[in-house]
Structures are given as C-alpha cells and as structure tokens.
Amino acid sequence: MAKKMWAGRFEKATDKAVNDYNSSLPFDCRMYKQDIEGSVAHSAMLAKQGIISQEDADKIREGLLSIMADIESGKLTFDSDAEDIHMFIEEELTERIGDAGKRLHTGRSRNDQVALDQRLYAVDEATEIMSLLGELRDALIEIAKDNLDTYMPGYTHLQRAQPITYAHYLGAYIEMFGRDLDRLEQAISRANISPLGSGALAGTTYPLDREWVADKLGMSGVTANSLDGVADRDWALDLASFASIFMMHLSRMSEEIILYASQEFKFYELDDAYSTGSSMMPQKKNPDVAELTRGKTGRVYGDLMSLLVTMKGLPLTYNKDMQEVQEAIFDVIDTLKGALVPFIGMIKTMTIRKDNMEKAALGGFTNATDLADYLVRKGIPFRSTHEISGKLVHYCIANNTTLEKLSLEQFKQFSDLIEEDVYDAISLKTCVEKRLVTGGPSSKAMTDYLNSL
Ligand code: ARG
Secondary structure, three states, X not given: OOOOOOHHHOOOOOOHHHHHHHOOHHHHHHHHHHHHHHHHHHHHHHHHOOOOOHHHHHHHHHHHHHHHHHHHHOOOOOOOOOOOHHHHHHHHHHHHHOHHHHOOOOOOOHHHHHHHHHHXXXXXXXXXXXXXXXXXXXXXXXXHHOOOOOEEEEEEOOEEEEEEEHHHHHHHHHHHHHHHHHHHHHHHHHHOOEOOOOOOOOOOOOOOOHHHHHHHOOOOOEOOOHHHHHHOOHHHHHHHHHHHHHHHHHHHHHHHHHHHOOOOOOOEEOOHHHOEXXXXXXXXXXXXXXXXXXXXXXXXXXXXXXXXXXXXXXXXXXXXXXXXXXXXXXXXXXXXXXXXXXXXHHHHHOEEOHHHHHHHHHHOOOOHHHHXXXXXXXXXXXXXXXXXXXXXXXXXXXXXXXHHHOOHHHHHOOOOOOOOOHHHHOOHHHHHHOOOOOOOOOHHHHHHHHHHO
C-alpha cells in the first residue's frame, strides 16, 4: 500500500480492511473533473497572491490537465488504494511533476476541498436535470395546446366528477413541474457558493482571495463562516427535498398513465418503443416506464431520509459520517436523470384516444352539476336543484340512459321549469366552455393560461 500523505505521526500502515472500508474512491471518482477544476483555480489564486510561484502554479495546472485527459481517454484508471479521488489526483500529480505538486494543498484542507467538489458536481448535474425537467414541461405544454377541446372526465375519489379537457388535465402537471423548477433553481443557487478557504474548520493564515476563486469557478459567492463551510450539507438536502417532491408528482402522473393505458380506461396507447411485453402472455403491453418511475420514487424518499438521519446528530464540524452524503445524493441525481429521459420519450410518443376520453366524459353523469346549476338559473335554490338533478340521475340509472338522452316530457316529470334549452345547458361543450373562471377548463381560460407561461 502506498504511503499515506498524513503518515507522519503514524508508526504503522493502515490495515487493509480499514483502508477498504474508509475509501470513497469507488464512488467519489465521478467528481474527478470538479476536483481538478477546483485545484486549478486554487493554485492559480495561490500564485496570484504570491503564496506559491507562478512557475509552480503553471506546472500544477499542466499536470492536472494531463491527468484529466488521461482519465478521459482511459489511460489512467482509478484502481489504486487511494483514500479518495482527492488523494488519488494529488498523489498522481506529485508523481508527475514532483515537489510543485506538494504545494497545491497550501491553505486548503480536504474538508473544504470535498465540500467544494461536491457542490460543483451537484450544480453541474442539477443544471442538467433542470433542462430535462424543462423539456418535459415544454412537451406537456405543446400537447395541451393541441387538446383544448378534447373532453374527458375529471375525477374525485377516482369516480367521474365533472367534464374537463385533456389540456386542463395537463395544466395541473404543468403547474406542479413549474413549482418543481422553482425549487430546483433555489437549490442550485444555494449550492453554488464556494466553501474553499474554510480550511479544515478555522479558515487559514494564508492571504487567500476566496472571492476570486469562487468567481473563476462560476460560483456566486463564498460561505460566510468557516465552521459552516465544512460542516454544511444543506445543499444536498435541498436537492433531495426538491427531488422527492418532483418524484411524487412524476409518480402521480405515472399512476394515471398506468390506469389510462389499461383496457378498462383506454385513454392512452403507449408507443411500442416505450412499453414492454410479457414472456408468457402474448397479448400484454406493459407500462414499465411509468411503473418503474412510480417505484423509484420510494428510493428517492429513502435517499432524503438517509441524508436527514446521517446529518442529524453530527457535532460541528466535519465528521467522516458525511462521506455517506455522497452516495445518497449521487443516487438521487442518477435516479432523476434515469427516469426523466425515458419518461419524456414515453410522453412524446403515446397516442391519446380522444374518442374514449369523450365517451367516458359522456357516460358518467358528469353534467349533473350543470343540470343543477341550470335549474338555479330558473330560480330554484341550489340545495333543491341538487336533489332534482340527483333524482334524474337515479331515474337514468334505473332506465339505463343518460341525462342528455331524456325527452323533455321525462324532464318535466321532475321539474316543469325545465325547457328545451336544457339540452344545450348540459352538453359537454357547454359544461366545459361555461367554466370561464381563471384556472378553469374552458378553452378561453386554458388559452389565456398557456399564453401566460
Ligand atoms: N473522502 C472524504 C469525504 O468525502 C474526504 C474528507 C476527509 N477529511 C478528513 N478530515 N478525513 O468525506
């Protein structure tokens, strides 16, 4: 085993089992790029401040960039007994450029270094997630624009309630994903702050220019307290909280995709490329993407819980427990990216069966409220009209028919105030188009809404 950089005060080498247990290289190696970018910025600042020579800073920069190139080409692999990616890169650098490599860590601790790398990594990945989430929302907006008069039932208790349009239905998810985008943007802005200069916990005696490094790394500022700088993992909790709420939305939508693609509903037909078959039952076409998304939601909640529990009892400042934060947040990132790509493809390719949606909207007495409202306009109090409409529904069920198919004579048996204009009042189109209120399903309200986005 290679000699540890901190071996000075030790008499014995680390036990192999301890080294394996301690090492985060197998998972933190994914942050090699951020580690190198952070180190390049830090060393450039050390030279600018006269803490190391420009010559050493140049050597460090070249050495680090050659390491990055070799990792990317596959020439340099992570099969070492290094403790983590930070040690791995520094050891490799010193091997390549000699003593100058040993000057890189001046005025820096691994505690502020890991905090920086993880924030940079999280910001990069979260930005990618933000663009995928935007793509999903834009796809829904486009589909909504094409379905302003696609009627379907709206549900409460999963019972047909009142008619809406498919555009209006999608509008609910467009809103949810809009709030998710806000949450993600806030999480990114809180993560994008540099802790470098916090040192191990108490800052440093070197005259570092922290703001300059932050600026060079595209970060918006520096942390204000060195203890908090190394002990804070709130940015990971912010990201996992956003992710949990977002996955809850995606899971609700998945549940509806699963239902709507069933033979019982037949509102959706999933594209062949986005569904799977059964090894035994030849007729099956399964909504695996939606089911997996629903399933993986639990996994993201688990990551959030794991982060909360890992952090809750930790005294200030850095504790090794915090190494565990990485796998949880990496899993959040991987799960979201993994779900979003196929989910977007599924949404963009599935066929909407407008005929079946409309049939369902016509079938479940979804216009019974509008019939009651019609009678209110004739001067009867709503509580009474509710009862008359309910009795008419009961009559229709007993006679296996629907409200709009009743004759005027049949209507009049329940209220002689009902006239010929009832048919227009309870038509699907009227039920939807009369709901002009902001946030409602009418094509006017929905067009205004979609134009406001
Ligand atoms: N691999 C460690 C981590 O990610 C590095 C921090 C080590 N710091 C220390 N004081 N031992 O948490």
